Amino acid sequence: MGYSKNTITVKDGALGSGGGYASNAFAIVGISEKIPEGIITISSISEIEDMIGEGQLRDFLVDAFSFKTPPIAYVKVIAGSIAGTKSSIAKTGTGKGTFTIAGDPRNEYKIKITILSEGGLNTATFQAEVDGRLLPKATVPELGTGYALGNTGLTLTFDDGAPQVGEVAFAKDDTFSFTTTAPSATNEEVLNAIDEVFEAKKSFRVLCIALQTDKVFWSVFQSRLEAETDKNFFCRGLTFCRDKIDSETRDQYITKLTTPEQERGMVEGKRLQVVQSVCEIVDAVNGNTDYRNVIGKYLGWIMQNKIYESPAKTLLGAVGGLEAIKKYLESGEQKLFSEGHIKALDKSGFVTVRTYHEKAGIYFTSGRTLCDEGSDFGEIMNCFVMDKACTVVAQRLFNLFNKDEDIGEDGTIQGLSYIKAYGQQPLDDMKYINAEISSGTFIVPKTQDLLKTKNLNYFVEIVPKGYIVTLTGTINFVNPYVNK
Numbered sequence: 001m002g003y004s005k006n007t008i009t010v011k012d013g014a015l016g017s018g019g020g021y022a023s024n025a026f027a028i029v030g031i032s033e034k035i036p037e038g039i040i041t042i043s044s045i046s047e048i049e050d051m052i053g054e055g056q057l058r059d060f061l062v063d064a065f066s067f068k069t070p071p072i073a074y075v076k077v078i079a080g081s082i083a084g085t086k087s088s089i090a091k092t093g094t095g096k097g098t099f100t101i102a103g104d105p106r107n108e109y110k111i112k113i114t115i116l117s118e119g120g121l122n123t124a125t126f127q128a129e130v131d132g133r134l135l136p137k138a139t140v141p142e143l144g145t146g147y148a149l150g151n152t153g154l155t156l157t158f159d160d161g162a163p164q165v166g167e168v169a170f171a172k173d174d175t176f177s178f179t180t181t182a183p184s185a186t187n188e189e190v191l192n193a194i195d196e197v198f199e200a201k202k203s204f205r206v207l208c209i210a211l212q213t214d215k216v217f218w219s220v221f222q223s224r225l226e227a228e229t230d231k232n233f234f235c236r237g238l239t240f241c242r243d244k245i246d247s248e249t250r251d252q253y254i255t256k257l258t259t260p261e262q263e264r265g266m267v268e269g270k271r272l273q274v275v276q277s278v279c280e281i282v283d284a285v286n287g288n289t290d291y292r293n294v295i296g297k298y299l300g301w302i303m304q305n306k307i308y309e310s311p312a313k314t315l316l317g318a319v320g321g322l323e324a325i326k327k328y329l330e331s332g333e334q335k336l337f338s339e340g341h342i343k344a345l346d347k348s349g350f351v352t353v354r355t356y357h358e359k360a361g362i363y364f365t366s367g368r369t370l371c372d373e374g375s376d377f378g379e380i381m382n383c384f385v386m387d388k389a390c391t392v393v394a395q396r397l398f399n400l401f402n403k404d405e406d407i408g409e410d411g412t413i414q415g416l417s418y419i420k421a422y423g424q425q426p427l428d429d430m431k432y433i434n435a436e437i438s439s440g441t442f443i444v445p446k447t448q449d450l451l452k453t454k455n456l457n458y459f460v461e462i463v464p465k466g467y468i469v470t471l472t473g474t475i476n477f478v479n480p481y482v483n484k
Contacts, residue, residue: 021391022203023307025072026064026299027235029193030057030210031080031183033106033151039200042073045284052077054151055106056182056292059283060210063296064303066284066321071303074202076193080185084108086154086178093174096161097124099144105180106153108292113156115174120160124170131290140170154180187217194224198233205307205387208299209239213274215265218370222269232394234387236369236380240275240295241350244328254341258348269349269370270377276350278326279362291326294319298351298364307384308436308465311351311367318361325353325362347373382464385436389462392426393442397458405450413450420444423458438463 027039033053040051045065052058052075061073084105091098095115112129119125122142128135128149135150144158160169190209197207209221218239225237241263244253256262257276275295282289297319302311309316327334337345337352342365345352349370353362367380377383400422406414413419420442427440443459450456 021388022072022205023388024069024303025074025202025204026206026208026303027074027076027197027202027204028057028061028064028208028210028299029076029078029190029197030060031055031185032057032077033153035077035079036075039074039076039197039202042075044070049285051075053106054153056108057210059107059290059292060208060296060299062283062285063281063292063294063321064300066297067300067304069304071300072204074197074200074204076197078185078189078193080183081189082184082186084183085181087180088178090177091174093171095169095171095174096163096167097140097159097169097174098161099156099158099176101154101156101178103152103154104183106151106183107180108182109152109180110291111149111152111154111178111180113176115170115172118168118170118172120163120169121158126170131288133286133288152180182212184211187220190217191220191224194221198228205235205384206299206302207235207237208295209237210295211239212242213239214241215263215267218265218267218269218272218274222267222272222370225269225271229390232390234390235271236383236387237269237272238275238295238299239272240293243278243293243326246329249330250328250335250337250341254337254344257350258344264348267370268372270375270383272370273351273368273380274349274370275352276345277353279353280323280326282321282323284321289323294322294353297322301364302367302380302384306434306436307388308381310379310381310467311364314356314359314363318359318363319353322353322362325355349378379467381467385430385464386462388436389427389430389440389460392430393423393460396426397423400456407451411449411451412446413448413456416444416446419456419458423460427460427462436465438465 032055036051042048042051045062048058048061057077064071086101086105110131114127116125116127116137121140121144124140125137126140127137130150130152138147140158141147147156149156163169190211221237225235244250258264260266275293275298277294278291279294280289280291281297301319305316325336327336342352342354346365346368349368351368352365354365355362369378369380369383371378408414423442427442430436431439441461443461445457448457
């Protein structure tokens with residue numbers, strides 16, 4: 001297999017980014033409670049809730065900013081025309097009362113209402129629990145209406161159920177449970193937001209779509225990212241896929257997600273990563289634990305680490321804040337995805353998490369992209385290294401645009417040695433200063449007719465770092481007496 005390559009064409013107005021390669025910056029599109037105008041910049045975890053409020057985007061940003069070295073985020077919040085849904089209410093207990101739910105949920109929630117003391121309207125007391133977080137104790141409203149369920153966007157209207165003699169509206173220990181899904185957006189809405197992000201000409205290395213997406217969007221997103229390379233703006237895309245639902249087994253889910261004819265699709269996206277795993281995550285702001293996709297943690301992890309480091313590098317340690325990998329109810333038991341399931345997902349190009357027998361904690365399985373297994377762009381660290389090389393070389397050579405060059409009697413470019421040294425410098429920096437590549441060579445063929453073509457051809461050859469993916473060893477007993 002030949003080594004993969006990118007094409008760089010330096011021309012007037014070609015630089016699509018706003019500056020150099022931004023190793024600590026990402027852009028993100030998502031839905032949240034507050035919708036600020038345009039694209040905002042967030043550089044601290046303390047700014048997130050004040051600027052965008054509650055929602056799934058807030059959760060993912062908090063996760064991304066939960067590591068020691070904070071990134072810079074260029075955030076585009078969209079309204080999202082697809083409202084979240086509310087499940088039916090599951091009730092246990094002897095009370096006759098219930099409630100209805102109004103409003104649109106701002107996030108995916110698991111909600112439980114527990115009656116603390118019996119009674120009717122304006123008498124019974126209760127406590128709400130949202131994703132394990134207890135809200136203040138409250139009394140059922142006098143008219144039953146207007147109880148705001150924290151900052152979820154939902155309000156409850158209580159109905160006493162018209163209890164008869166000997167019955168009670170709300171009995172102590174009655175419980176009411178329901179779940180919600182997060183709001184979403186159409187592909188058109190998301191793509192319009194992506195266009196706005198690119199048009200702002202910010203410098204970042206990852207564009208994250210903090211929404212559940214599928215193969216139709218992945219294909220379009222990959223094409224949109226590739227289109228930016230024609231402007232010499234090289235970045236990668238990140239999004240996440242759906243979780244397993246109760247009506248399917250783990251095997252059925254994995255088959256659907258990894259089969260090209262089904263939900264995996266035929267997308268080959270060297271610029272795209274799709275995160276699959278869900279974990280119990282400790283919120284770095286409020287300390288609560290909640291099950292959510294690990295996309296925010298993955299984003300913060302790759303932004304914190306060196307661009308050439310694999311997200312699965314065990315020397316970096318386990319990923320902080322991941323408490324447990326989600327289990328799924330199957331045949332009456334809570335079960336994890338098996339090693340075989342994880343391997344199938346990894347082979348199909350999904351980002352997943354795993355554990356090791358040798359160490360406590362949760363690790364990323366790899367840095368997979370939606371490429372085939374044999375692709376040189378199958379792992380994100382090689383992608384980041386190539387993107388940086390493309391960016392720094394293109395920006396370095398921009399100063400040669402429309403530059404005059406003397407031509408010798410034999411037609412050769414007289415300043416060729418200077419051009420070679422000039423183009424070599426950013427590659428040397430990547431190798432000797434940042435240790436990001438094993439080596440890099442800037443090549444300019446000597447025989448070029450600049451007078452005729454007005455075009456200078458050059459080639460960049462990069463030797464990436466090697467990565468130890470498996471370790472195979474042999475351990476023997478040895479009798480030292482025999483070897484005397």
